[in-house]
Amino acid sequence: MDDPIPPSSPPSSPPPRRERLRARSLPFPASVIWVVLGTIVVLWGLWSVRPQTRGAGDGSGGPSPLVGSSPTAAERPALRPIEPVLDSVPPVPHTDTGAVGHLELTPRVGEEESLPDSYTIVGGDTLGLIATRFEISLDDLMELNGITDPNTLQVGQVLLLPRRVALAAPYQKLLPDSEVILSPTYQDFDLCAFVTEQGGFLTEYREVVEGSDLDGVEIIERVSQRYSVGPRPLVAMLEYQSGWVTQKEPEERAYPMGLKDPARAGLFFQLSWAANRLNQGYYGKFTGRDLQLYFKDGTRALYDEETNPGTAALQNVFAVGNDPDAWGVALAEDGFYATYLALFGDPWARVVEPLIPESLEQPTLALPWSSGEIWYYTGGPHGGWGDLSGWAALDFVPTETLGCEAATQWATAAAAGKVIRSENGEVVLDLDGDGFVGTGWTLLxxxxxxxGRAGLGSEVERGDIIGRPSCEGGFSDAAHLHIARRYNGQWIEADGATPFMLGEWRAQFASKSYDGYLVRGDEQREACACRQEELNGIRAP
Structure with a gap:
């Protein structure tokens, strides 16, 4: 379930206006001279606090992705007043450089590190997967290794990879983790009301997504809920990149998040890409599994140790589509963060800490199929949604499946709860029953x-029917059950501090996603794309 790239219907319509930070009124004398001078001061003050926009690039290749598509200040209508007013705007984000206008990467002090200069192909690899893993273009990888046919790879073949000097990103603390994740801080956030109030292009936009005609708010909500990413960062990025939130007639229509990729044109694919990359930065930093930023030009840099995962998410999404210079402009104090403050005010006033308690315990979960049935463990810990989120999910197939035909056996509720989402192959079970995916435990x-799928609003008990495994929703070439956990909206690692327990079976990582084990006492089952009872078969008691 990567960020999707299938064909989409062309975008249909228009974007939103901004709100304006209110300056305190000044006491003007009656004198005409004072009136004129006061007017000049007020106009200068409004100009100085506007969210800064970026130019279109140097003309060598069009606007730089993720930075060059913002409209100029003259093109933006004035922002309507929002809380907080000017005298309550929080301090600028914390950075080691204190940079206004540009954030700098620096060489790591006292050491230089290189990425691997080669990679040995293993079973299941493709050139596309390798290029994605190392954040290099497929064409460059093929050219470097003299490959003309990407289908001629062999296990054991050694590919050359470019060597990179490790740089360091400066310390920042832009957004709290709970603002980037679809967390409890969003429980009372009315996205529709907010977008409507801005009155821009986004309010009139429509797009056919997965066979359904959706408006702009519905698209943002779908992406936010699937990837479990907060809607405010997505909306602020949309405004920063293209002005869709506050402008009636923005210039950029096809690539509103700044990613100039014809395969990802339209709001749905642009947002899905951005959400996946936010997750890459967030969970890479949170787990320590991936502590590098990957830039468009091949540059790599390490996150600062003290940068929080929520900020790492932003640093990553702006790095992937940019070179370090453009990235530095976007993440400076007067870049994206200024846009965020103008739209939503102080994010730290809404912080939820700790988002994940140190003593978090999983509620008792049963194996999600009927007593006496044997299902097969086919996918070890991997992304909850998309390939770059937390490794929260496990995959299983029942005995009776053939290709993508829906199974005759039923997946069942691992615990009692309420169905709060049931569409497009997804069923989300809310274990605390409050109806919001961003609070407490939920199962996907x-x-x-x-x-026959459990319907929206259904109250289920442990063992009740949820649905039949198929290929509906996401990307799948065989019918199976993909099950994952979230707590307070964050994907919970299957083999982390709170391990995934199904009955008496505990999930364990292996060396890469989709590999892994289920362990019960001295028994072990290994994830395998096969049906071998002694290897990966598990019978429900």
Whole structure:
């Protein structure tokens, strides 16, 4: 379930206006001279606090992705007043450089590190997967290794990779983790009301997504809920890149998040890409599994140790589509963060800490199929949604499946709860029953066939029917159950501090996603794309 890139219907319509930070009024004398001088001061003050926009690039290759598509200040209508007013605006984000206008990467003090200069192909690899893993273009990888046919790879073949000197990103603390994740801070946030109040292009935009005609708010909500990313960062990025939130007639229509990729044109694919990259930065930093930023030109840099995962998410999404210079402009004090403050005010006033308690315990979960049935463990810990989120999910197939035909056996509720989402192959079970995906424990059941699936609002008990494994929703070439956990909106690692327990079976990582084990006492089952009872078969008691 990567960020999707299938064909989409062309975008249909228009974007939103901004709000303006209110300056305190000044006491003007009656004198005409004072009136004129006061007017000049007020106009200068409004100009100085506006969210800064970026130019279109140097003309050598069009606007630089993620930075060059913002409209000029003259093109933006004035922002309507929002809380907080000017005298309550929080301090600028914390950075080691204190940079206004540009953030700098620096060489790591006392050491230089290189990435691997080669990679040995293993079973299941493709050139596309390798290029994605190392954040290099497929064409460059093929040219470097003299490959003309990407389908001629062999296990054991050694590919050359470019060597990179490690740089360091400066310390920042832009957004709290709870602002980037779809967390409890969003429980009372009315996205529709906010977008409507701005009155821009986004309010009139429509797009056909997965066969459904959705408006702009519905698209943002779908992406936010699937990737479990907060809607405010997505909306602020949309405004910073293209002005869709506050402008009626923005110039950029096809690539509103700044990613100039014809395969990802339109709001849905642009947002999905951005959400996946936010997750890459967030969970890479949170777990320590990936502590590097990957820039468009091949540059790499390490996160500062003290930068929080929420800020790492922003640093990453702006790095992937940019070179370090453009990245430095976007993440300076008067870049994206200024846009965020203008739209939503102080994010630290809404912080939820700790988002994940140190003593977090998983509620008792049963194996999600009927007693006496044997299902097969086919996918070890991997992304909850998309390939770059936390490794929260496990995959299983029942005995009776053939290709993508819906199984005859049923996935069942691992615990009692309320169904708060049931569409497009997804069933989300809320274990605390409050109806919001961003609070407490939730379970995602993916690829559930529509026929007979538990309906929205259903109250289920442990063992009740959820649905039949199929290929519906996401990307799948065989019917299976994909099950994942979230707590307070964050994907919970299957083999982390709070391990995924199904019955008496505990999930364990292996060396890469989709590999792994389930362990019960001295028994072990290994994830395998096969049906071998002694290797990966598990019978429900």
């Amino acid at each position: 059941y993916m690829h559930m066939a529509s026929a």
